[in-house]
Amino acid sequence: MNIAIVGAGIVGVTTAYELARDGHEVTVFDQRSAAAEEASFATAGLLAPLLLSPWALPGYGLPLRLLGAQATLRVAGGLNQRNLAWLWRWRAAGLAHSAPATALERLAQYSQARVQTIAQQHELDFEASEGRLVLLRTEAERTTLQPALQVLRDLGMAAHEIDAAAAQKLEPGLSPETALAGAIHLPGAGAGNCRLFAQLLRQGTQGSGVHFAFNTRIERIHSAPTGLQVHGEPDLRRFDAVVLCAGMASAALLPALGLRLPMTAVYGYSVSAPLREDTHAPRASVVDLGHQISITRLGQRVRIAGGAELAGADAAHHAPTLQRLYRTLNDWFPGGAQLSSGLQVWRGARTMLPDGAPVLGASGVPGLWLNTGHGAGGWALACGSARALADLIAQREPEVSLDGLGMRRF
Incomplete structure (x- = not known):
């Protein structure tokens, strides 16, 4: 398949890696000039376990205070x-x-194991x-x-x-x-350096079935036919599938398709x-x-x-x-x-998202898949989310359960 990914943060780069590993031709679009330049730039660096990381999930950790000097938020x-x-x-x-604490912790553990496997296979030193x-x-x-x-x-x-x-x-x-x-x-x-891992993985995947289009802003995602409208281009770029990994840009692109995420x-x-x-x-x-x-x-x-x-x-x-x-x-x-x-x-x-968990899987719109909204757990969940989504696209059962992480909960 010819697949487009919107977003070149840690989630987008790892998704590109897993899809290319399955034999797909992948193009990653990002409005910045390099990979991991926004939310993945200087993260805390924590991998699993997710629940004992700051701001992982609401209700797990500090009491929820909304006022005063010690406010949680x-x-x-x-x-x-x-x-x-x-x-x-x-x-x-x-x-x-x-x-969905149990599902997220399972995904975080699976993701950490995937990080280690990828790092060993490709000799990635990510601190x-x-x-x-x-x-x-x-x-x-x-x-x-x-x-x-x-x-x-x-x-x-x-x-x-x-x-x-x-x-x-x-x-x-x-x-x-x-x-x-x-x-x-x-x-x-x-723990490890999220941005360094993303950049090393991006360097390794470029030219191996993955192409990166930086400084490129996506105006709209289309279905029937599936494709992307790139800013400044009159013609639709057609793909067999689109995976949305674009952080807050995801919320801006979805309403035109009749989808909304809080x-x-x-x-x-x-x-x-x-x-x-x-x-x-x-x-x-x-x-x-x-x-x-x-x-x-x-x-x-x-x-x-x-x-x-x-x-x-x-x-x-x-x-x-x-x-x-x-x-x-x-x-x-x-x-x-x-x-x-x-x-x-x-x-x-x-x-x-309000429950702290990402949205993973089919969007309900033909050809559009979601891997977005990871919150404070982007680095901790990225590699596992990417592998699970690639399995779904290939119509395989993922090795980790994604119950409670789909679009339907909203």
């Missing part, structure tokens, strides 16, 4: 009707624990690390985490509740000056800093549950990521959120990173 510039409706559904999903600590500042945080831990236990995943002394042995750089009630040790957790852009931040002192920096990745901030070792850098806000794409960086990132790093790993120079500060969008 910061609202800036006022709420429009669409965001208000999304926020209402997001809060309801969190209170009811209605997100990977293994193991994670979820740091608990209070015993109340341990209680809050129990629903997510129960999902992991039911799936047979290792999640060890340990005390502060054991956490210190696993991450010797942890500051003893910061109060630590305990931690959750996830020996099977993974997506919104939730912006987060990351700071990537040069390694300063190896023994004072994290060995792998840690998550501060109370602050919903992750600190991850990526090669010779440390990346601190967190924050969640409903605001415009051009909104100014929120100084208090960035200060919270710096403060959290200094709480746990003082002296581990160089913060006076060489910093990369990034603000990027997570394209989120």
Whole structure:
């Protein structure tokens, strides 16, 4: 088949890889000039398990606070009707624990295994690390985490509740000056550089059945015949199938086909800093549950990521959120990173649906497939989502269940 993919982020690139592996001719369209330039650019880097990552699913992690200095989600510039409706559904999903947590965690584990397989087959060095600590500042945080831990236990995943002394042995750089009630040790957790993986995979696939069309904006998706209308071109580009992997652009392209998804852009931040002192920096990745901030070792850098806000794409960086990132790093790993120079500060969008899960599979429109809306789990779910979607297109049963992740739930 001749297949078009809209979006060259981590989801689009991995989807192109899997479809080309199945023998399809693939063209990837993106409005930016390179792969992984938007939501995949400077992510936290966390792979599975998904449920113990910041902002993974509503209701798994921090209590849902909408007001005050400790709000889970910061609202800036006022709420429009669409965001208000999304926020209402997001809060309801969190209170009811209605997100498809088990299906997503299975997909995340499957995806992590697929990342490792691809990396080994193609010798991709993407600054990977293994193991994670979820740091608990209070015993109340341990209680809050129990629903997510129960999902992991039911799936047979290792999640060890340990005390502060054991956490210190696993991450010797942890500051003893910061109060630590305990931690959750996830020996099977993974992390790595999302953008680097996407770029390496893109370089490997180009010319092997995959073509990339950068600086190309899609005006409309057509059915009967299936194809794409490219900005500035009078004629329709025809394809046998189109896969939509375009983040927030997906929400803009779907209404013309009679489809709507309740997506919104939730912006987060990351700071990537040069390694300063190896023994004072994290060995792998840690998550501060109370602050919903992750600190991850990526090669010779440390990346601190967190924050969640409903605001415009051009909104100014929120100084208090960035200060919270710096403060959290200094709480746990003082002296581990160089913060006076060489910093990369990034603000990027997570394209989120109210239940935190993506939409995977057939759209209901002939020829159009969906692999979009991964939210905070884009990197953690990308390789598994791509392989499962390729199987669906080939009319094969995916190796992982996608129950609860389809278009019908909306």
